[in-house]
Amino acid sequence: MSSALGNLPSSADYAALLPAFIVAIVPLLILFVDLFYRESGKWRRVVATGIAVVWLIVAAVLQGMQYPHDYAAFGGAFVQGGFSIVFSEIVIVATIATLMLSIGVGRDDQVAGTTALLLWSASGAMLMAGASNLMIVFLGLELLSLGLYCLCAMSKRPTARESALKYLILSSMASAFLLYGSALLFGATGSVGFAALAAATVTPLLALGAGLFIVGLAFKLSLVPFHAWTPDVYEGAPLPITAFMSVATKAGTLAVLARFAYAALPSDRAAAILAPLWVLAALSMVIGNLGALAQTDMKRLLAYSGIAQVGYIVTAFAGTTALGLRYAILYLAGYMFMNLGAFAVVALMARDGDAVVGLPRFAGLAYRRPWLAVAMTFFLIGLAGLPPTIGFTGKILILAASVGAGYAWLAGVLILGTAISAYVYFKIVRVMFAQVDAAHVRDERSPSALPWVAVAVCAAATLVLGLVPFTPSNVLPLVK
């Protein structure tokens, strides 16, 4: 807001930004410390990862302490409160899990650089979680994306570079759509703040700007028909980065989409402007799951699965009800644990943590490594939406919210998508429990046991969130 430009920010403004600021500054510390290592070695990796994890936990705790109070910092540009903090904590957990999966990936002397880029990306996603101004949305989105372009290229496989190039060009175009939409929204209202947008009268210019803005977000969320890049980029990128992308990018972008849908559109016309979004969600749920049917590479399969899962989450926004938003946040948290758990299992099956893991490698896994097969089965049950997991509870709540908001057809599509997805996930379970001659299967093991920690934590969270009679309406926040 222009009036705020004349006032100096107070210390409370900086305190609201502190967690994201810590995550953005620590990379410099990591790079500085790394300068003192002359030769490559294990300690170089441990120190860089250790500094990152410690400071991420500090940022998470500092942020958690701000939970009860909503505070609009910097003239309303960045709103720190329950809503932004839930999304930021999801990003921080995903970043820590990514660092765990990264052990054993890449050269020891590159780890400081990749860790720094990862943290910068995470700080971008955290900025997006609190962004309440078109400028901060764009800045957060680009900070998130620019780091990811580099991280995608950080692998010896040629497909990694190809995936980075594809991601760079298509994602930049999506950013440009979002930016041009922002420019038109600024032209329609004369302000870059979301608050002024909500008070504006709807003109064709505003509707066009909102449309371009949503197309940009849909592209980043890989909603059908803007999803074509996702499987290729997920397949080419190093495994831990794929895991990070599948959660952190979605969390940051969903936070912006939710804030835009709930708090930045004139409430009487929001339903008309957002109507195409529900069609995208329906398409994603069907085409995402159908696409997953044909995949044999685990990363591609999880990419298509992610497309469908985002469809479920966006379904919860239908009708922009308060309940829907809370259920969407709950399901996003659940999806993060199920998805990161599945990625951790894949990481445990690759020697360098970055190999291509195809479906045939899972053949007979239940007889060779039973615990791993059990864990994978549990995460797949969750992703398919069966009890006793958060996948089941979350989906039932989303169904209830969308039917309650008058979008029964969307709930019907969700059930159809779930039916298709059950076939996808149980195909993997069947392969794992099939009797095969072990001599024909390549059995690799991860050099580090650390992904087991991620598997255990994710499995526990998937189970507990699904079993505890959780009433999000009392805990989870609303957009202010």
Add this chain to the structure above:
Amino acid sequence: MSVAPDYYVILSAVLFSIGVVGVIARRNPLIMLMSIELLFNAANLALVTYARAWTNNAGHVFAFLVITVAAAEAAIGLAIVAVTFRRMPFVDVDEVSALKG
């Protein structure tokens, strides 16, 4: 004599359309990166025009932010193009197609 803001906005829309066609139709990644710059700068033109029309400096600040981000994007883009095509005689995106969407 001043030109009405509408004309600047129409020019920016034309530039944006040229950029979109450039990214979609051209196969040379360098031209595609140039087209992306065109997209960002089309938005910049619209932002600056509206900043004048509304006499709100936020649009100018936004434009400076976009210039900075676009520079970072171009630097990373050129680096990725360089590592991707280092061992290839041509620079053509159809040459890198191991991943089938």
